[in-house]
Amino acid sequence: MARIAIISGYKPFEVGIFKNDDPAVHYIKAALRNNLVSLLEEGLEWVIISGQLGTELWAAEVVFELQLEGYHELQLGVITPFLNQEESWKEANKEWYDSILAQADFIDSVSRKPYENPWQFRLKNQFFVEKSDVLLLFYDSEKEGSPKxxxxxxxxxxxKHDYKIYTIDFYDLQVLVEEEHMKDQDM
Incomplete structure (x- = not known):
C-alpha cells in the first residue's frame, strides 16, 4: 500500500517553460493528477515535495485541487533540503512558493541550516526515498536534468526494498496531448 508519495521532476527552465500559464503546464499537471488518482485508490495519504519550482509546485496545486474535489484525506508536506531555499528566487516565484506553503499540511527542512553545499541535496534525496513508499517523477532518461x-x-x-517508482516522460505527455485533441475533435 502506497501511503506516502514523493513527487518531483524537472524545474521549469529544464523543459523550456518560463511562465506558469504555458500550455505544457496543463498537460504536466494532468499527468500528475492521473497518477495521483490511481495512488489515492491504493490508499495514498501524503504527498511530499521539497518545494522546488516546476514539477513540485505544480504537483502541490494538483493536490489542492484534489482536496477540493473531495479527497480530504490527502495531505501535502513540504520538506525543503535546507532553510530559505527561496532566498535568491524572483519575487513572483517567492509569492507562488509562499502560497503553496500557506496551504501545506506540514512544513520542515531536512537540514536546519541555510545552503552550505550539494550534500544537502543528497541528504534530502536519501531522506525522501527512505521515508516514502513510492516516487512519482517527471523524468525522461533521454533528457537528463536535476531529477536524475x-x-x-x-x-x-x-x-533492497519494496519501493515503487513511477515516471512521467515526454512520450506520456505526448499521448495526453493527443488524447485531449481527439476529445476536442469529437465535440
Whole structure:
C-alpha cells in the first residue's frame, strides 16, 4: 500500500517553460493528477515535495485541487533540503512558493541550516526515498536534468526494498496531448 508519495521532476527552465500559464503546464499537471488518482485508490495519504519550482509546485496545486474535489484525506508536506531555499528566487516565484506553503499540511527542512553545499541535496534525496513508499517523477532518461539524482537514489533503494517508482516522460505527455485533441475533435 502506497501511503506516502514523493513527487518531483524537472524545474521549469529544464523543459523550456518560463511562465506558469504555458500550455505544457496543463498537460504536466494532468499527468500528475492521473497518477495521483490511481495512488489515492491504493490508499495514498501524503504527498511530499521539497518545494522546488516546476514539477513540485505544480504537483502541490494538483493536490489542492484534489482536496477540493473531495479527497480530504490527502495531505501535502513540504520538506525543503535546507532553510530559505527561496532566498535568491524572483519575487513572483517567492509569492507562488509562499502560497503553496500557506496551504501545506506540514512544513520542515531536512537540514536546519541555510545552503552550505550539494550534500544537502543528497541528504534530502536519501531522506525522501527512505521515508516514502513510492516516487512519482517527471523524468525522461533521454533528457537528463536535476531529477536524475533522485531517480538514481530511488533505484538504489529499490534494489533492497519494496519501493515503487513511477515516471512521467515526454512520450506520456505526448499521448495526453493527443488524447485531449481527439476529445476536442469529437465535440
Amino acid at each position: 539524482y533522485l531517480y538514481e537514489t530511488a533505484k538504489r533503494h529499490q534494489e
